[in-house]
Amino acid sequence: MSRAALGLLVGMALAFAGWFGGFGAFLLVASLGAAGAAVGRLIDTGVDWREFLSPGDRRTR
Template sequence: MNTTTLGLAAGIALGFAAAFGGFYAFVLVLLFGAIGLLVGRILGGQLDVSALIADQRNRR
C-alpha cells in the first residue's frame, strides 16, 4: 500500500467518523477523501508544493 492509497483511506475513514448520513455526509466524506488523497500524494513525493510555497513567499 503506497502513501497515496494510505492517505485516501485515512481521509475516507475520517469522513465516516465525522458524518453519519444524508447528502451532507456524502459531501463531507468526499471532501475528507480528497484532502487525504492530496496529503498522501504530497508525502509520497508525487505532488510538489514547494513551487507554490516559494511563489507565495516571493509575492509578499
C-alpha cells in the first residue's frame, strides 16, 4: 500500500471519528494512531523495545 493511500485512510478514519464521535473521539483515534505508528516503526527498524524504553545512555565509549 502506498503512503498516499495510507494517508488517505488515516484521514478518513479521523474525519469519521470527528464527525460521529466529536472532538474527544477525534483525539482518541489520533493518539492511538500515533502510538500504533510508533510501535510499527520500532518493529520495522528492528529496535528492541527494552532497549528503547530503558533509561540512560547505553552507547559504548
